[in-house]
Amino acid sequence: xxxVTQPEKLLSVFKGAPVELKCNYxxxxxxxxxxxxxxxxxxxxxxxxxxxRESIKGFTAxxxxxxxxxxxxxxxxxxxxxxxxxxxxxxxxKFYFGxxxxxxxxx
Amino acid sequence: DGGITQSPKYxxxxxxxxxxxxxxxxxxxxxxxWYRQDPGQGLRLIYYSQIVNDFQKGDIAExxxxxxxxxxxxxxxxxxxxxxxTAFYLCASSIGAGSNQPQHFGxxxxxxxx
Numbered sequence: 381x382x383x384v385t386q387p388e389k390l391l392s393v394f395k396g397a398p399v400e401l402k403c404n405y406x407x408x409x410x411x412x413x414x415x416x417x418x419x420x421x422x423x424x425x426x427x428x429x430x431x432x433r434e435s436i437k438g439f440t441a442x443x444x445x446x447x448x449x450x451x452x453x454x455x456x457x458x459x460x461x462x463x464x465x466x467x468x469x470x471x472x473x474k475f476y477f478g479x480x481x482x483x484x485x486x487x
Numbered sequence: 488d489g490g491i492t493q494s495p496k497y498x499x500x501x502x503x504x505x506x507x508x509x510x511x512x513x514x515x516x517x518x519x520x521w522y523r524q525d526p527g528q529g530l531r532l533i534y535y536s537q538i539v540n541d542f543q544k545g546d547i548a549e550x551x552x553x554x555x556x557x558x559x560x561x562x563x564x565x566x567x568x569x570x571x572x573t574a575f576y577l578c579a580s581s582i583g584a585g586s587n588q589p590q591h592f593g594x595x596x597x598x599x600x601x
Contacts, residue, residue, distance in 0.1 A: 389527065414589050424577065424592040466529060473518065473537055474545070475579075475590060479529035 383407075384469050386478035393457050394486050401452040401481045403441075403467030412470040413450040415441055416477075419463045427452075427465070437461070457485045490514055493578050493593035499601050500565065500572060508563045508596045510578035517583040519561035520590065523547060524575040533576075536561055537583065565598060573600050 383406040393399050405411055415427040428436045430443045430450060441452045450467060462485045467478040491512045500506045512519065518537050522530040532545030536555040550569025555561055561580075565572045575597050579590040 384529075386529075416589075416592075423594050426589040426591075429589060473543075474532060474535065475520070475530075476532075477522075477530040479527060 384467050384476050384478040386465075386467055386481050388481045389479070390482045390484065392484040392486060395459055396456050399454050399457040399461070399483065399485075401465050401467075401483065403450045403452065403478060405448050405450065405467075405469050407448070407469060407471070409471075411443070411450075413441075413443060414468045414470065414475075415439070415450075415452050416466040416468060417463050418466070424466070457483075459485045459487055461485050490591050491578060491580055491593040493576075493596050495596060496594065498596055498598045500598060501601050503567045505564055505566050506598065508565070508576055508578075508598070510561045510563065510593060512559055512561075512580045512591075514580055514591060515558070516580035516591070517558070518581045519555070520579040520581075521545075521551070521553065521561070521563045522577045522579065524577055524595070530577060533563065572598055574598060 385404045413430040416424050417427040418424045439454045441450050443450050464480050464482050466480045469476045494509045520535040521533040524530050531547050533551050534545050534553040536542040539558050542553050542555050552564045575595050577595045578593040581590045582588040
């Protein structure tokens with residue numbers, strides 16, 4: 381079975397501090413992984429996907445097949461990064477989401 | 488912005504009543520999805536549809552039904568058989584199965600029991 385685990389429900393950091401949101405997955409093939417973000421009063425939206433190997437709003441995520449992880453990182457957190465973050469795995473025609481991590485960046 | 492429109496934003500259901508949540512998309516996406524979001528549990532897949540006139544059960548389909556008569560529409564009916572329907576419901580769409588394209592989400596419908 382496919383599973384996505386986000387072990388932290390809440391992560392609080394100070395502005396300017398590094399942040400890492402953890403995501404581990406269980407999948408028997410080559411995974412397609414995504415990070416979604418939901419800012420206050422906004423809809424859930426794509427932040428980045430591993431296949432693009434891109435940096436969005438200063439965030440990056442590297443797929444580590446050995447550790448089956450896809451952690452989301454940013455070297456210097458900003459207050460506007462405060463939001464709910466979801467890791468997701470796509471298996472052909474279905475998406476599996478983690479339970480989400482709420483990031484709170486304090487001034 | 489356009490994309491996916493869910494209505495209503497809030498919905499109340501009486502015991503024993505069926506209610507239908509609307510989801511419309513103008514993105515010309517083939518695939519559409521319905522999720523249920525409960526606190527601390529993330530998103531759980533109820534039903535999905537890859538093409539018109541076809542749909543598949545997700546992980547928690549019991550007590551729900553869907554139809555896909557048009558490409559742009561994927562309504563979800565919460566039946567009286569769903570014993571715990573109070574939740575936040577999200578509709579999503581994507582270009583199609585097998586692609587590496589992400590999903591696009593609506594604003595959601597919050598369903599409560601009177």
